[in-house]
Amino acid sequence: MSDPFAAIRPYNDGEVRPAIDRLLGSEDFLKAMLRLRFGSWILSFAPLLRPFARFYLRRQFADVDGVHELQMRVKVYVERMIEDTTAGLTVSGLEHLDPERAHLFISNHRDIAMDPALTNYALHRAGHQTLRIAIGDNLLKEQWVADLMRLNKSFIVQRSVSGPRELLANSKLLARYIRSSVQEDNVPIWIAQREGRAKDGRDRTEAAIIKMLSLSRDKQKESFGDHVASLRIVPVAISYELDPCDAMKARELSQRQSAGDYQKSEQEDVASIGQGIAGNKGRVHVHFGTPLGSDFESPAEVATAIDAQIIQGYRLRPVNLWAYQALEGAADPGLEIAEGSCSKKIFDERVEAMSEDERPFALASYANALRSLLELNKPS
Numbered sequence: 046m047s048d049p050f051a052a053i054r055p056y057n058d059g060e061v062r063p064a065i066d067r068l069l070g071s072e073d074f075l076k077a078m079l080r081l082r083f084g085s086w087i088l089s090f091a092p093l094l095r096p097f098a099r100f101y102l103r104r105q106f107a108d109v110d111g112v113h114e115l116q117m118r119v120k121v122y123v124e125r126m127i128e129d130t131t132a133g134l135t136v137s138g139l140e141h142l143d144p145e146r147a148h149l150f151i152s153n154h155r156d157i158a159m160d161p162a163l164t165n166y167a168l169h170r171a172g173h174q175t176l177r178i179a180i181g182d183n184l185l186k187e188q189w190v191a192d193l194m195r196l197n198k199s200f201i202v203q204r205s206v207s208g209p210r211e212l213l214a215n216s217k218l219l220a221r222y223i224r225s226s227v228q229e230d231n232v233p234i235w236i237a238q239r240e241g242r243a244k245d246g247r248d249r250t251e252a253a254i255i256k257m258l259s260l261s262r263d264k265q266k267e268s269f270g271d272h273v274a275s276l277r278i279v280p281v282a283i284s285y286e287l288d289p290c291d292a293m294k295a296r297e298l299s300q301r302q303s304a305g306d307y308q309k310s311e312q313e314d315v316a317s318i319g320q321g322i323a324g325n326k327g328r329v330h331v332h333f334g335t336p337l338g339s340d341f342e343s344p345a346e347v348a349t350a351i352d353a354q355i356i357q358g359y360r361l362r363p364v365n366l367w368a369y370q371a372l373e374g375a376a377d378p379g380l381e382i383a384e385g386s387c388s389k390k391i392f393d394e395r396v397e398a399m400s401e402d403e404r405p406f407a408l409a410s411y412a413n414a415l416r417s418l419l420e421l422n423k424p425s
Contacts, residue, residue: 132386138333153248154237220261246413255344270339282358289324332358368411
């Protein structure tokens with residue numbers, strides 16, 4: 046039988062071994078792994094070290110022939126990353142979700158790789174299935190990146206299309222795949238609440254994401270609200286005490302304001318992925334909300350409901366309060382602030398290391414989670 050989702054779905058078990066072999070044959074992949082493990086200084090020695098890296102990885106993954114085996118092997122590296130780059134990972138809300146039932150998890154988006162990785166790890170640790178993860182084709186320009194992502198149950202969101210008809214066809218295919226995964230395969234899905242990271246720290250759901258999901262609705266048999274409920278949408282709030290990419294994001298936002306545009310370098314997304322994985326994140330919290338019901342009439346209403354759960358589930362730390370006070374000159378607004386691992390001295394030094402033009406954007410990226418909660422709680 047033909048596979049209608051072959052162009053976008055993750056690799057299946059039969060495709061794992063050939064993809065691993067392609068990765069081990071890729072000089073760019075090995076170079077990226079060396080840089081991730083040892084830092085940029087190692088690149089001068091990459092030609093000498095690549096054969097050793099290939100030999101090591103070949104031994105590590107020699108007997109891996111399926112997706113589950115691969116993920117269990119990679120789990121060790123994820124746990125090491127959490128141990129080395131965070132001051133602790135905490136999780137809340139999963140006790141309210143049935144681990145035997147698939148959900149569509151819609152998350153705020155702060156980090157390209159870590160958002161789905163940490164959501165996935167939290168689910169796995171609690172006895173849930175691992176996720177199928179949405180990733181934009183703009184990140185898959187190189188074959189080794191595409192192989193790596195699709196091995197880890199990522200499916201492709203085809204953004205680089207030319208015309209409106211092709212865009213609609215791809216959106217319908219994506220919507221059908223997500224619905225099929227949740228309802229027929231009983232496999233959970235992760236998608237971001239927006240295209241691109243919230244570089245300014247404002248977690249807002251794009252209604253276009255909900256419109257795309259509604260393309261799988263049978264309008265003759267289902268109301269809009271019933272379709273939303275059938276997808277079992279669960280908002281997820283991921284809170285990083287420190288953002289490893291805060292300086293990069295602030296630089297981009299500053300240049301956009303001053304020059305009206307920003308030209309991303311060819312390897313910038315890959316660099317952001319590496320920085321997000323290897324950089325210090327402080328304390329990290331993943332909060333799972335409650336599934337959305339059927340009381341909705343429009344994508345905008347769904348987006349608003351998702352935003353409310355994410356904003357309320359975001360775990361504020363002292364860095365958020367310090368940034369807010371630095372920008373507003375205001376007193377403590379009286380919100381619940383969880384314990385942090387970063388001192389004010391270290392946080393101030395982190396911001397002061399940036400240029401004067403970039404600092405307000407960096408501070409806003411930390412302050413806006415607090416501002417969002419104040420706005421949500423403001424009497425109407």
